[in-house]
Structures are given as C-alpha cells and as structure tokens.
Amino acid sequence: MxxxxxxxxxxxxxxxxxxxxxxxxxxxxxxxxxxxxxxxxxxxxxxxxxxxxxxxRTSGMMYLRLFEIFFVDGAELVPTVEAIFESAAETLRETGYADACPIATVALEVASTNETLRIATADVFTAWIDHGAAGLIAKFGLAPERARELIIAIITSLEGAFVLSRALRSTEPLKVAGAAAAHAARAALVR
CATH class of the missing domain: 1.10.10.60 (Homeodomain-like)
Known part of the structure; x- marks a missing residue:
C-alpha cells in the first residue's frame, strides 16, 4: 500500500x-x-x-534510471540511441500523445517565473547530463568531452521532439530527431 x-x-x-x-x-x-x-x-x-x-526532483531521478535500461554492457551506441527515440515514440503513441517528460513540461512553463522550480528542473537536467555522460564513457568508451556533447544533443533532441510530437500528434519529429542523434553518435565514435 x-x-x-x-x-x-x-x-x-x-x-x-x-x-x-x-x-x-x-x-x-x-x-x-x-x-x-x-x-x-x-x-x-x-x-x-x-x-x-x-x-x-522525484520524477527526474526516476527518468535518470532510464540510462541504466538503455546503457547496458555489450550494447552498441548507435542502436542504443535509436532505441531511446523509438521507445519515446512508442510511449507517445500508446498514451495518445499525453505522456511526455514532466521535467521539460514544467521547465517550459516556469523557467522565467518561478525560481524554485527553475532550479529544480536545472538540477535534474544537470544530473541527466552528468549521469548520461558517465554512462557513455563507461559503456561505450567515449572521451569525456564527446560524451558530454552527445548526451546534451540526445536530451535536447528528445525534449524538443516531445514538444513537436505532442503538438503535431505525430511521431515523425521523434523519428527525425532520433536519426539526427544516431548520426551524432556515429560521429562521436569516429572522433
């Protein structure tokens, strides 16, 4: 209970x-x-x-655990990035485009008007970037600078695609953002 x-x-x-x-x-x-x-x-x-x-803060830490679901030993980077966006698209479709990221939803609303909530969203995004970059380094062997750049690209692409997908009632933005993030992942591996 x-x-x-x-x-x-x-x-x-x-x-x-x-x-x-x-x-x-x-x-x-x-x-x-x-x-x-x-x-x-x-x-x-x-x-x-x-x-x-x-x-x-609670939801942010829950979503942080998604890194452990996707960033697993033996996984390949590009298919992992693609899977993140495919999973997000599936969630939106299954929920009638209602379930997206509560952190981004709140951040968009209050970043200019409520300092307490802005700080909370900033702390969560910072934790995601730090944790995600550490996962990219540990699981996929990326250099720290590349890992940070890639995780920021993934998070911003995902959050932006959520906004467009919800507004358009289409997963096309997530597909396009996922392809762009996969391309960035390939480039990070080459560097």
Whole structure:
C-alpha cells in the first residue's frame, strides 16, 4: 500500500506530465491521489510550489534510471540511441500523445517565473547530463568531452521532439530527431 504522501507526489507527477504545472490544480492532485485535501498541506506546507519541486526532483531521478535500461554492457551506441527515440515514440503513441517528460513540461512553463522550480528542473537536467555522460564513457568508451556533447544533443533532441510530437500528434519529429542523434553518435565514435 502506498502512503498518502507518495500518492500525492505520484498524482502530481502524472498530472504535471499531462497538463503542465499551471494547468493542474491542487484539488485535482488530491482527488487523483485519493487523499483528503488537507493532506497536501500537511505533507507540503509550501503548497503547490513545494509539491512541484518534489515532483520534479522525484520524477527526474526516476527518468535518470532510464540510462541504466538503455546503457547496458555489450550494447552498441548507435542502436542504443535509436532505441531511446523509438521507445519515446512508442510511449507517445500508446498514451495518445499525453505522456511526455514532466521535467521539460514544467521547465517550459516556469523557467522565467518561478525560481524554485527553475532550479529544480536545472538540477535534474544537470544530473541527466552528468549521469548520461558517465554512462557513455563507461559503456561505450567515449572521451569525456564527446560524451558530454552527445548526451546534451540526445536530451535536447528528445525534449524538443516531445514538444513537436505532442503538438503535431505525430511521431515523425521523434523519428527525425532520433536519426539526427544516431548520426551524432556515429560521429562521436569516429572522433
């Protein structure tokens, strides 16, 4: 059985991913969590902003684990990069283009208006870059500078493709971005 606090965080993550931070109300979150309204403020005295920060940081670390799923011993770099984008496209198709990255969704909304949430999204993206670069070095033998450049290219391509794919209701942007990221991976191997 999941505790009330965890249910609230999970409900917030789901709703922020689908509706964005500003498009999600605290009443929606507690209803989705099956929790009493006052429990949100019990666990998050700072209200929606504190919950938002927790959701960003928790979700960000969950998505960080995807590197372990894709960056495995014995895998080849280019097919791995292609698989990342194919998996993202499959998720969007299966969810009717509703499930994308909650970190990017929130970052796009609040980067200019909410410093607490901007810092949380920046911390998550930094963790992804650092962890991803370390994985590219350890699993695929890339030089540190190349690994950092490639993981930034992968993350930015993926996040941008999510935005276009959701708006267009098409996985074409993910296919194109995936091909470009695979090309960048090939180039990183040659260097």
């Amino acid at each position: 999941t505790g009330t606090r965890e249910r609230i965080v999970n409900a917030g993550a789901e709703l922020f991913r689908r509706n964005g931070y500003t498009g999600t109300g605290v009443k929606q979150i507690v209803a989705e969590a099956g929790a009493p309204f006052g429990s949100l403020y019990h666990f998050f005295p700072g209200g929606k902003e504190q919950l938002g920060e927790e959701v960003i």
